[in-house]
Amino acid sequence: MHAFDPGAVAGKxxxxxxxxxxxxxxPGLVIHPRPAVLPHGAPLLVSGWTVDxxxxxxxxxxxxxxDGERPLEPHVEDSxxxxxxxxxxxxxxxxxxxxxxxxxxxxxxxxxxxxxxxRLFDHHRTLPESGTLARELEMLLEEPLDATTGLALxxxxxxxxxxxILFRGWTFDRTLGRGAEIIMAADEDGRTWSGPATLEDxxxxxxxxxxxxxxxxxxxxxxxxxxxxRRYANSIESTFDVIAAERPFxxxxxxxxxxxxxxxxxxxxxTSLPAEAPVVLASNGRLVVxxxxxxxxxxxxxxxxxxxxxxxxxxxPLRYPAHPVDNSRFRATFNVPPHPNAVYELxxxxxxxxxxxxxxxxxxxxxxxx
Numbered sequence: 001m002h003a004f005d006p007g008a009v010a011g012k013x014x015x016x017x018x019x020x021x022x023x024x025x026x027p028g029l030v031i032h033p034r035p036a037v038l039p040h041g042a043p044l045l046v047s048g049w050t051v052d053x054x055x056x057x058x059x060x061x062x063x064x065x066x067d068g069e070r071p072l073e074p075h076v077e078d079s080x081x082x083x084x085x086x087x088x089x090x091x092x093x094x095x096x097x098x099x100x101x102x103x104x105x106x107x108x109x110x111x112x113x114x115x116x117x118x119r120l121f122d123h124h125r126t127l128p129e130s131g132t133l134a135r136e137l138e139m140l141l142e143e144p145l146d147a148t149t150g151l152a153l154x155x156x157x158x159x160x161x162x163x164x165i166l167f168r169g170w171t172f173d174r175t176l177g178r179g180a181e182i183i184m185a186a187d188e189d190g191r192t193w194s195g196p197a198t199l200e201d202x203x204x205x206x207x208x209x210x211x212x213x214x215x216x217x218x219x220x221x222x223x224x225x226x227x228x229x230r231r232y233a234n235s236i237e238s239t240f241d242v243i244a245a246e247r248p249f250x251x252x253x254x255x256x257x258x259x260x261x262x263x264x265x266x267x268x269x270x271t272s273l274p275a276e277a278p279v280v281l282a283s284n285g286r287l288v289v290x291x292x293x294x295x296x297x298x299x300x301x302x303x304x305x306x307x308x309x310x311x312x313x314x315x316x317p318l319r320y321p322a323h324p325v326d327n328s329r330f331r332a333t334f335n336v337p338p339h340p341n342a343v344y345e346l347x348x349x350x351x352x353x354x355x356x357x358x359x360x361x362x363x364x365x366x367x368x369x370x
Contacts, residue, residue, distance in 0.1 A: 013059075013103050015050030015113025020099075036118035037162065037211035039191070040094055046074070047084040050103040050113035057081075059103035063110070067097055094120045121209055137180055137224040137232035141169040144238060147207055149323060151333070153240065156326050159210050161245040167206045167238060171224050178202065180224030180232065187213070187220055213242045244302045249319045250355040256296065279346075280367045284338045289322070289363075290331040293350050296359060300328035303351035307360070308334075311343040319349065340370030 022038040022045060038044060052059040058080030064072040066087070074083035083101075101114040144153045148163035159165055171179040179202030184194045195206035208220065223235040281287065293301045309317040318337070322330035337344070344366040351358045 011053070011109075011111050013050060013053035013105070013111035013113045015048060015101060015103065017046060017048035017099065017101055017114040017116040019045070019047045020116055020118065021045050036116075037209045038089065038118065038120060039212065040092070040120045040122050041090045044087040044089055044118065045084075046087060046099060046116075047082070048101055048114055049082045050101055051081050052103060052105045053111050054105045054107050059111075060106060061104040063102045063104070065100045065102060068100070089120055092120055094122050119209075131230045133226065133230050133232050135173070135175060135232070136234040138172040138174070139169065139222070139224065139234070139236050140171075141167065141222065141236050141238060144168070144240065146323070151323060151331075156241070158241040158243040158324050158326070160323070161210050161213070161215065161242050163210050163246065165208045165210055165240065167208065167220070167222065168204065169222075169236075170203045172202055173224075173226070173232075176226075179204070181227045182225040182229075183222055184225060184231075185220045185222050187218060210240075210242050211245070215242055215244065217241050243324060246321055246323075247303065247355075249303075249305055249321075249349070250351060250358070253351060253356055253358045256352060256357040256359045279364050280369060281336045283336055283340045283368050283370050285336045286333060287336050288331065288333050289346075290325070290329070291348075292328040293330060293348065294328055295350055295352055297353070301330075301350045302353075303355075304330045304332075305349040305351070305358075306332045306334070307345075307347040307349050308337070308366070309345045309347070310337075310339075311345060311365075317347075336366075336368055340368060342368045344368065 020036050022036060022042045036044070046064070050059060050062060051057065062074055062076055062083045064074055064083075064085055066072055072085060072087065074085040076083050087099075096117060096119050098115065098117050100112060102110045103113050104110055145151065145166040145168070146153055146159055146163050147166040148160070153159060153165070167183075167185060171183070173179065182194050183204040183206050184192055185206045185208060186192045191212065193206055193208045195204055206222070218240060220238050220240075221235045222238065224232045226232070289306055293304050295301045304322040305319045306322060307317040307319055320332050320334040322332035325331050346363045346366050348361045348363055349358050350360075
């Protein structure tokens with residue numbers, strides 16, 4: 001491998017890491033959402049392309065830098081501009097990681113061409129199972145939370161594929177007079193996640209990344225284990241729906257010619273929008289907007305944003321992603337800007353399939369007061 005010194009990077013060249021996925025051991029090829037969230041130990045598949053910024057052709061060499069310090073040599077295709085890499089994650093710590101691609105130019109300098117992030121989670125932290133207890137465990141599962149947004153997930157409320165689900169509740173073993181030691185959650189394919197059941201008042205929490213599931217309805221079965229790793233005789237089940245991953249607003253998208261069908265309201269302040277009179281808000285307060293929206297083809301919109309634009313300020317709008325409630329309905333909750341005596345225009349932006357355009361509909365004028 002060519003010696004690689006991150007300090008010698010001279011600039012940036014054309015290229016992309018256009019494919020990142022992992023082997024999940026499931027039959028068939030399943031494309032997982034990005035950013036990649038994968039179980040610890042799963043091989044990560046990475047591929048991309050890059051060119052020499054000086055010659056415009058194939059670079060002299062390609063290097064992938066892991067977490068800013070570990071150089072990796074990818075397999076280079078016949079074109080010498082395309083490359084691929086299979087990265088073992090067994091020796092990596094759980095948590096966030098980063099891959100950066102560099103091309104060695106004929107001028108002797110390394111040029112950065114692409115960057116991509118991924119996250120590892122531990123999916124088998126349970127104690128070794130050493131049998132099944134004959135007795136049952138009292139269990140109560142509360143309403144799950146979207147751990148990414150902090151919002152509750154009532155029944156039939158879907159979660160974005162790149163968010164995390166927090167399952168919580170409490171347990172009680174009447175024989176021992178205390179709760180279970182560990183709560184294990186298992187899906188239909190036998191994958192498991194676990195969390196300690198040692199929270200205050202016998203409570204438990206288990207966090208599961210929605211990214212490991214495909215779109216559609218899924219079931220998790222939660223079971224309690226005692227200190228010896230023995231499973232209680234009973235369990236409880238939770239059902240949830242996973243929908244498309246949430247993505248940043250496409251900055252290169254252009255406004256489409258027509259606005260989509262929509263309806264929205266401010267439940268905290270008035271009953272309907274748009275309103276003839278301005279809506280007066282307190283700075284540093286909370287604003288909740290909910291409603292429904294369809295894309296231009298009449299299908300429920302995957303990507304809905306609320307735009308907040310300062311009148312006459314000449315700055316880009318603040319955009320807040322709206323989270324789905326059910327079907328075409330959405331809800332957005334965000335902080336009112338802390339600038340008293342300011343005027344903002346509130347609008348609904350619906351990104352169209354393909355992410356090249358979006359439809360925009362004005363909702364209201366907001367006056368922020370101190």
